[in-house]
Amino acid sequence: MNACKITGFFVAAKAVQYLIVFCTPVDQFDTSTKLFLAQYVAEKEIETWINVRFWNKLLAWDAVFFLKTAMTNARPEFEHENAFSSLWSLILRSASRDSTNIYTILKTGVIIENLLHYGAAALLYQLTLKTFESNVLKSHHIHNLAKLSTILFIASSAAGFCLGVYSEPLSTFFTLLGMICRERTIHFDVYGNLRICWLKWPLYAIFSTACFTVAFINRPICIILGSYYLFDLFYLIKARQYKQAMFMPCVSGCCMFVIFLYHQYYLPFQVYCPERGEWCLNTIFDLPVSYRSLYSYIQDYYWNNGILRYWTLNNIPNFLFALPNVVVMWYATVYFSHQYPCFNLKSLVFMSRVFLIIMAFFAHTQVINRVSTFIPLHLWYVADRINKLYQGKDTPMKGDDKLIRYYVGWLLFWIPLQTALYASFLPPA
Secondary structure, three states: OHHHHHHHHHHHHHHHHHHHHHHOOOOOOOOHHHHHHHHHOOHHHHOOHHHHHOHHHHOOOOHHHHHHHHHOOOOOOOHHHHHOOHHHHHHHHHHOOOOOOHHHHHHHHHHHHHHHHHHHHHHHHHHHHHHHOOOOOOHHHHHHHHHHHHHHHHOOOOHHHHOOOOOHHHHHHHHHHHHHHHHOOEEEOOOOOEEEOHHHHHHHHHHHHHHHHHHHHHOHHHHHHHHHHHHHHHHHHHOOOHHHHHHHHHHHHHHHHHHHHHHHHHHHHHHHOOOOOHHHHOEOOOOOOEOOOHHHHHHHHOOOOOOOOOOOHHHHHHHHHHHHHHHHHHHHHHHHHHHOOOHHHHHHHHHHHHHHHHHHHOOOHHHHHHHHHHOOHHHHHHHHHHHHHHHOOOOOOOHHHHHHHHHHHHHHHHHHHHHHHHHOOOOOO
């Protein structure tokens, strides 16, 4: 029954959002889409009724870069385009059978995006059931928690960014799949000691590692998923399970780290250096690798990302856009650390805090609204508080309850607004 309700909600939510896109003005605020289409598509095709009123509007912000790269053998033309997932562009190109028609790639991408979003929602439902099955929640409460969490995930603050060809759903899908693989192999005994079944070694060391690796190759921020293996390594060593520590989290973490170094440091160096200069010149002991990754250089040089660089007066509106998610994510870490502590959520709590620090102090803070979808902790927090709020209808609201009501109210306002802003190529990005 829950599957039918979730599917119905997914279809209805997407239909409403696409209707909003259709109803927005045909003239976008930014001219990037128009210039991009004029370069690759005949004017007659651009000006068709359905393209003007719908498809052209889905080509906003980063979508332009993903489609451009998909058209050019999934290889970035300019240096800054390396910030946008080549893996996602390769998937778009392959799925559209190497088509060079913008609208064919766009339509294919929209289908894949929605399938990944729906698949990720289904994975979140299963992950929720598995994560909380060993905790004190009753069966009906766990299923309500899973249903509400999934609905909140579908109706997330990412809003319009999940309608076109953004890469976030790909990372989210593989992140949640990796979390399920890991969660099915571990358990904590009554003393809080971590136990991992040897028979499930492939599920832990191969499949979860592969999923997390795909996630961070697509979105580098997902490298923080390696925190799982650091925590597991610590707990296994603490429990004197040295063989398991070596052959499970140690192997998985090392594999992720080596692939990260290869993808972010070694490979870009082979492509661009030494001719590029600048970041290429700072090598480590004359090895063919720079001490700085290309991605970090791009974020610094082209987008001015760095510690406290975004903390300027003109960015106050962007901080306000991000504030609801920042507050709720922080409250979620406190909630699952003190009010409802769970052994199997400690690594996710740590990961959420690291993510918040990166978003608040190093990045363009408002992007938290779309890139936070791969961390489900705050969804569980909001869903659990809603459940408890409805169970105690006659009791006075506490601080958490008021916060949750404000957050849900903000989502109801934000999702249609952000969808319209995205379709009009208006900030925030």
